Amino acid sequence: MNQKEKKMLVVLDCCVGCHACEIACRQEHDLTHETGSKWCRVMTVKPRRVRDELYLDYFPTMCVHCDAPLCLESCPIGAITKREDGLVLVNGEKCNGCRLCISACPYGAMSFNEVTQAAGKCDFCLGRAEFGIEPSCVQHCIGGALRYVGPEELNEVTKGKHTAFFEKVCYASSQWKLVS
Amino acid sequence: MPGDTVCKKCGTSWIVPKNLKDILSKARSSRSECYNELLSLCPKCRPQAFGERTIGEDLKKVPRRWRIPRRRVEERKPVKTDQRSGARVYKSQCYICNSGCDALVFEKDGKVIKVEGDPSSPITKGTLCCKGLASKEQLYNKDRILYPMKRIGQRGEGRWQRISWDEALDTAAERFKGIEKKYGPDSIVLATGTKRGTWPDYLMRFANAWGKQWTSTGWAQCALPRLSAGGMVLGGSAAECPDFSKTACILVWGANPTNNWPHKAVHLMDAWSAGVPMIVVDPELRETSSKADIWLQLRPGTDAALGLGFINVIIGEGLYDKEFVEKWCIGFDELKARAEEYDLDRVEKITWVPKAKIREAARLYATSKPACMMHSVGIEQNADTISSCLATVMLPALTGNLDIPGGNLFPMFQGMRGRDDTDYTLKHLITPEREKNILGAAQYPLLSSNECMLYPTSHNSTLWKTMLDGEPYPVKGIYIHGTHLAVNVANTQQVTAALRALEFIVVVDILMNSTAELADILLPAATWLERDEVACHIQASYNAIQIGQAAVRQGECRSNYAIMNGLAKRLGAENMFPPESDEPFFDFMLEKTGLTWKILKEKGGHTFPDLFRKYEKNGFNTPSRKVELVSSKMKGLGVDPLPAHREPSESPINTPELAKEYPLIITTGGRLSMYRHSEGRNIEILRELMPRPLMSIHPATAQGLGIKDGEEVVVETPRGSMEAWANLTEGIHPGVVQLPSHWSGMNNVNLVMDNQRCAPLVGSTELRCQLCRVKRKE
Numbered sequence A: 001m002n003q004k005e006k007k008m009l010v011v012l013d014c015c016v017g018c019h020a021c022e023i024a025c026r027q028e029h030d031l032t033h034e035t036g037s038k039w040c041r042v043m044t045v046k047p048r049r050v051r052d053e054l055y056l057d058y059f060p061t062m063c064v065h066c067d068a069p070l071c072l073e074s075c076p077i078g079a080i081t082k083r084e085d086g087l088v089l090v091n092g093e094k095c096n097g098c099r100l101c102i103s104a105c106p107y108g109a110m111s112f113n114e115v116t117q118a119a120g121k122c123d124f125c126l127g128r129a130e131f132g133i134e135p136s137c138v139q140h141c142i143g144g145a146l147r148y149v150g151p152e153e154l155n156e157v158t159k160g161k162h163t164a165f166f167e168k169v170c171y172a173s174s175q176w177k178l179v180s
Numbered sequence B: 001m002p003g004d005t006v007c008k009k010c011g012t013s014w015i016v017p018k019n020l021k022d023i024l025s026k027a028r029s030s031r032s033e034c035y036n037e038l039l040s041l042c043p044k045c046r047p048q049a050f051g052e053r054t055i056g057e058d059l060k061k062v063p064r065r066w067r068i069p070r071r072r073v074e075e076r077k078p079v080k081t082d083q084r085s086g087a088r089v090y091k092s093q094c095y096i097c098n099s100g101c102d103a104l105v106f107e108k109d110g111k112v113i114k115v116e117g118d119p120s121s122p123i124t125k126g127t128l129c130c131k132g133l134a135s136k137e138q139l140y141n142k143d144r145i146l147y148p149m150k151r152i153g154q155r156g157e158g159r160w161q162r163i164s165w166d167e168a169l170d171t172a173a174e175r176f177k178g179i180e181k182k183y184g185p186d187s188i189v190l191a192t193g194t195k196r197g198t199w200p201d202y203l204m205r206f207a208n209a210w211g212k213q214w215t216s217t218g219w220a221q222c223a224l225p226r227l228s229a230g231g232m233v234l235g236g237s238a239a240e241c242p243d244f245s246k247t248a249c250i251l252v253w254g255a256n257p258t259n260n261w262p263h264k265a266v267h268l269m270d271a272w273s274a275g276v277p278m279i280v281v282d283p284e285l286r287e288t289s290s291k292a293d294i295w296l297q298l299r300p301g302t303d304a305a306l307g308l309g310f311i312n313v314i315i316g317e318g319l320y321d322k323e324f325v326e327k328w329c330i331g332f333d334e335l336k337a338r339a340e341e342y343d344l345d346r347v348e349k350i351t352w353v354p355k356a357k358i359r360e361a362a363r364l365y366a367t368s369k370p371a372c373m374m375h376s377v378g379i380e381q382n383a384d385t386i387s388s389c390l391a392t393v394m395l396p397a398l399t400g401n402l403d404i405p406g407g408n409l410f411p412m413f414q415g416m417r418g419r420d421d422t423d424y425t426l427k428h429l430i431t432p433e434r435e436k437n438i439l440g441a442a443q444y445p446l447l448s449s450n451e452c453m454l455y456p457t458s459h460n461s462t463l464w465k466t467m468l469d470g471e472p473y474p475v476k477g478i479y480i481h482g483t484h485l486a487v488n489v490a491n492t493q494q495v496t497a498a499l500r501a502l503e504f505i506v507v508v509d510i511l512m513n514s515t516a517e518l519a520d521i522l523l524p525a526a527t528w529l530e531r532d533e534v535a536c537h538i539q540a541s542y543n544a545i546q547i548g549q550a551a552v553r554q555g556e557c558r559s560n561y562a563i564m565n566g567l568a569k570r571l572g573a574e575n576m577f578p579p580e581s582d583e584p585f586f587d588f589m590l591e592k593t594g595l596t597w598k599i600l601k602e603k604g605g606h607t608f609p610d611l612f613r614k615y616e617k618n619g620f621n622t623p624s625r626k627v628e629l630v631s632s633k634m635k636g637l638g639v640d641p642l643p644a645h646r647e648p649s650e651s652p653i654n655t656p657e658l659a660k661e662y663p664l665i666i667t668t669g670g671r672l673s674m675y676r677h678s679e680g681r682n683i684e685i686l687r688e689l690m691p692r693p694l695m696s697i698h699p700a701t702a703q704g705l706g707i708k709d710g711e712e713v714v715v716e717t718p719r720g721s722m723e724a725w726a727n728l729t730e731g732i733h734p735g736v737v738q739l740p741s742h743w744s745g746m747n748n749v750n751l752v753m754d755n756q757r758c759a760p761l762v763g764s765t766e767l768r769c770q771l772c773r774v775k776r777k778e
Helices: A020-028 A070-074 A100-104 A136-140 A151-158 B020-039 B046-055 B135-139 B165-183 B199-210 B224-233 B262-273 B303-316 B322-328 B332-340 B344-351 B355-367 B385-398 B432-436 B460-469 B492-500 B560-571 B583-593 B597-603 B632-636 B656-661 B699-704
Strands: A007-011 A041-050 A053-061 A080-082 A088-090 A111-113 A118-120 A146-149 A162-166 A169-173 B088-094 B101-108 B111-117 B149-151 B160-162 B188-192 B213-216 B250-253 B278-281 B294-296 B372-375 B477-481 B504-509 B521-524 B533-536 B544-548 B664-668 B694-697 B712-717 B720-728 B736-739 B770-776
Touching (some): A020 A136, A041 B046, A070 A080, A088 A118, A100 B020, B111 B135, B188 B199, B224 B385, B250 B262, B294 B355, B303 B332, B303 B344, B303 B355, B344 B355, B544 B597, B656 B770, B694 B699, B694 B712
Parallel strands (some): A007 A169, B188 B213, B188 B477, B250 B278, B504 B521
Antiparallel strands (some): A041 A053, A080 A088, A111 A118, B088 B101, B101 B111, B149 B521, B712 B770
């Protein structure tokens, strides 16, 4: 699978806040309770009143694979790399557990694994991609909010919608003017 | 370790890299503002702030216009071995809850390494919810009951001794026989909980073969009222089977399918995101209602009035399907007269829903062709549950949406035995003499007598009372198979006292809990990963037989069928199956379909062809062969056969004096996505998602009570008090609080819920609409 072209599209309208992606991710990457680690999470934006109507939103977050990753810059031993296809990857075996990258990531996407004593984060299920299987969060998404797509499908789905691009992740909404 | 920066949001400190400034200056050009904002918070607070920031504060509402093609199901051949991990793959059916989603189980070296959705399943389209994905955590949970055990300390003390299966079953049978001899044949009861495959129905067969009454803890509060109403009016469970795949309008009533029917939510969300409008009736803005195009926020417990409001508009404005009604419905004029009593001014007054909104919703539902509706447990826990269910099941009939593509479908399981098959249920063994001894038979005929549309079960609170006072006969022993009685029924105080008053208790369960702690004999049940199953499940699919396959086995756990069969053999109960294998039973269930367990295991399930308008052949399965808008069954029972609003026993209108002291309406039982009923709290990765029960309360109400978000609160009713944590949300009416159910200890809402006043005919408790007061915990 060509990962270079692919982006994670998050259709915010469709997220139902069910947390299936979170648990799918934890199972796929063996992030047990003891690890205290989460690579994907769903936030709840509590009901807000806009022009006399109430809106409740859910917001899945994961690593956006920055073009100039602060985690990479902060790592003193070069355990984090930016691949040619855009993926930012942590080498868990090389990681010395200093946690600087966790402080440096503005999105809170970097997570410390208490069992392996190494930092880790979303890699768009690299291990599955090798076998042509989509990321686990995408497969199990109940609302159909998470989609791992190429540029054509991304353009088709987001046409006329509000979007916010964060490198490898694109948030889209038909209701809210998003801020990137 | 103390850090050198303090989080602007939560106040905790953390360490920042010394060279952060350099790092930032290298990267900030593109998104400096965003970085500044988020980096002033601790890493834990950042994801939430990121979400809130991205969605934006300056909100400009535009109409939702999203058209995404629906997800397709991959055509895949069943895979026996996973290429990636080398694990053996079992096609199975997830029973972490009762939805019964198709799932794949990955087993390697005798261990389950992964549970995933099945991408080739038309039922789930490859998804699985967070509970199902955490099934492995239940299988290998530290609280697993792995061996038969007997109690050696005091009841509830928690001291156990491991024994063999033979000793456990022999002891249980001996003790039960002794009690029967001493106190009479009715002194023993059976109890079970939510259906998980076919086995809870099998418990009824066991009970009938043994000649005992049984109770299902949720039955009267969940499923029975709506199945009864469906059976009486439509002659089947069409209202349970909405066809989201081809519909033009969705009506969701008293349900939150994204949390409790995830596989239905997949199809619902696919339809919704393809542009199909959705109406949701729910007192709180929650997962499903937040997606609604029209959200009807009703006063808890007033569903029947709202339903009649819908019918008033549909008939009054001539929006009903005249041809269908004329040809296939009886009792239209009576219904019309009843609906006229519920003009929208009156309905607005009762339900608190603006009449313009009701009209808009009713028009949208009635004029969209085809339209489907789904209703669920939200309408089954009020003052007159049959009435509210009658009102909702009539809607697809009036609008001509019965058994058509995109409407509500009658199931198509041709020949598969189910709970309406007496060869399976052995219902004929409930003779009139036995029937009259079922607790609740006289008062709640649709629950506890042979008048019941499905199978008679004893009435919960009548049973607890009988256990305590021995009237009309002593009850001294109970066989509890898969239900957490000490938590999951109203009036926990009474239930635990009743259980403690018994002489002998057998509990069959997967995990240790406070009900299991009361047992004399404890038997280990298999999780869904350890048992075979064959099920036709209207709530999963209207046309498929699904199978479950045992992938591993922990300890000495046994399948539910094997446990019951083993006990039945020792009790001399005839007509049961041999305990050694479940296969003869599965083949018996499949007998008339021409399939066998072996064939199904090879195929991984079976799908029957779609058939629509099945009623055109033989009519509807009612006495008149038509849709009975005026139910002849209800007439026969001598009650008002039409839906009507019945004010909750406790409400600001019915009991204004009480409402002065207890001013808030308490509604409970709304489901959470990470737990099923009382289950799941001991699965740590799920518990992390919702560590404690959150009470939804309106900010204005909370402010008046001096309660801040996240603070611990005490909820009091005339019955007692319980504790929870406040979740301030504008999504709930200022006069209502919503409490999650099924938590244990002092957080158990059943400590404050009344179980004495029950709905007529079926005896449901009014869990959705009682009165309470709330204060901050000092």
